[in-house]
Amino acid sequence: xxxxxxxxxxxxxxxxxxxxxxxxxxxxxxxxxxxxxxxxxxxxxxxxxxxxxxxxxxxxxxxxxxxxxxxxxxxxxxxxxxxxxxxxxxxxxxxxxxxxxxxxxxxxxxxx
Amino acid sequence: xxxxxxxxxxxxxxxxxxxxxxxxxxxxxxxxxxxxxxxxxxxxxxxxxxxxxxxxxxxxxxxxxxxxxxxxxxxxxxxxxxxxxxxxxxxxxxxxxxxxxxxxxxxxxxxxxxxxxx
Numbered sequence: 385x386x387x388x389x390x391x392x393x394x395x396x397x398x399x400x401x402x403x404x405x406x407x408x409x410x411x412x413x414x415x416x417x418x419x420x421x422x423x424x425x426x427x428x429x430x431x432x433x434x435x436x437x438x439x440x441x442x443x444x445x446x447x448x449x450x451x452x453x454x455x456x457x458x459x460x461x462x463x464x465x466x467x468x469x470x471x472x473x474x475x476x477x478x479x480x481x482x483x484x485x486x487x488x489x490x491x492x493x494x495x496x
Numbered sequence: 497x498x499x500x501x502x503x504x505x506x507x508x509x510x511x512x513x514x515x516x517x518x519x520x521x522x523x524x525x526x527x528x529x530x531x532x533x534x535x536x537x538x539x540x541x542x543x544x545x546x547x548x549x550x551x552x553x554x555x556x557x558x559x560x561x562x563x564x565x566x567x568x569x570x571x572x573x574x575x576x577x578x579x580x581x582x583x584x585x586x587x588x589x590x591x592x593x594x595x596x597x598x599x600x601x602x603x604x605x606x607x608x609x610x611x612x613x614x
Contacts, residue, residue, distance in 0.1 A: 418603070426502075426589050426605035427540070472539060476602070484530060484591065484602050486540045 386411045388487035390473055396493045397463055405458040405490045407473030417456050418484065419447055420472045427472055430458070463494045499523060500592050502606025509580055509613055517575045517609045519590030525570040526592035530602055531563075534587040543588075546573045580613040587611075 387410040397403055409417065416434040420427035431440045433449035433456060440447050444467075447458045460467055470489040477483065499522040509515050519529055527548050532540040544554045544565050552565035562584075564576040573592075577584055588609045591602040 420605075426608045428605075429603045432603065483542055483545055485542065486532075488539045 386475070386477060386483075386485045388473060388475060388485055390471075390487035390490050392490060393488060394491045394493075396495065398495050399464055401463050401494075402459065402461045403463060403492060405460075405471050405473075405492070406455065407457070407487055408453075408455040409473070409475040409487075410454060411475040411477035411485065413477050414451070414454075415476045417449055417473060417475045419456070419458050420474065422470045422472055422489070430471075460492075463492075465494050465496055468492055468494045500526075500590065500604045500606045502590055502609055504609060505607060506610045507612070509611070511581055511613055512579055514576055514578045515580055515611060517577075517588055517590075517611075519573045519575070519592070519606050521571045521592045521594075524592075524594050526573070526594070527570060528593040528602075529567060529573040530591045530593075531565060531573070531575050532589045532591065534589060534608075540589060543575075548573075577611065580611070582613045585611055585613045 389408045391406045416432050418432050419430040431447045436449050436451040444461045449456045470491050472486050472489045474484045474486045501520045501522055503518045529546040531543045533543050534540050542555050543558045544552045546552045546565045546567040548567045548570050554560045562578055567573040590606045593602050
């Protein structure tokens with residue numbers, strides 16, 4: 385059975401802090417790992433990681449995949465209140481059919 | 497960029513009625529779409545994988561006769577909640593694979609449908 389564990393489940397920081405969110409997974413026939421940000425509605429796509437050790441960056445956000453450790457981290461530097469959201473990690477595997485399995489998410493709260 | 501449109505965004509219906517939710521890929525062909533359900537303060541739970549022109553693949557515990565999925569074209573999948581009951585009240589979200597552009601992963605979600613069954 386596919387498993388995704390995110391930690392921490394909840395995090396409260398002050399503006400300007402740097403945070404690291406963790407995701408570990410067990411997925412049949414791993415293809416890629418995706419990170420999403422969910423605010424009030426549907427998740428918005430952040431990153432797709434397929435290769436180990438290659439960092440992807442978008443502004444203050446970055447992410448990297450470690451296939452050996454079956455894990456990924458999402459870093460946010462110089463956090464802002466607008467970063468407050470639930471961050472979801474989702475490994476994408478090809479079992480009986482392709483599917484995207486979500487972790488429970490990390491709820492990040494950035495206080496001014 | 498690729499957009500997935502989901503309609504309606506909000507629906508209230510009476511117990512026993514059926515509700516249809518549409519998910520459209522607006523600028524790409526989606527051979528595969530996913531339907532998720534999200535309860536308050538919980539993560540997205542995959543309900544089923546919808547493949548164009550074939551039967552949907554349902555996750556364990558999801559009643560296929562209750563949640564009818566039709567993926568009749570490369571740009572449209574529908575989820576029909578039949579004989580809805582209050583416990584079906586939830587947030588339903590679809591996602592589509594942008595396979596036509598060589599990116600085999602569900603990058604985009606619809607905005608979701610808030611279903612309330614009274």
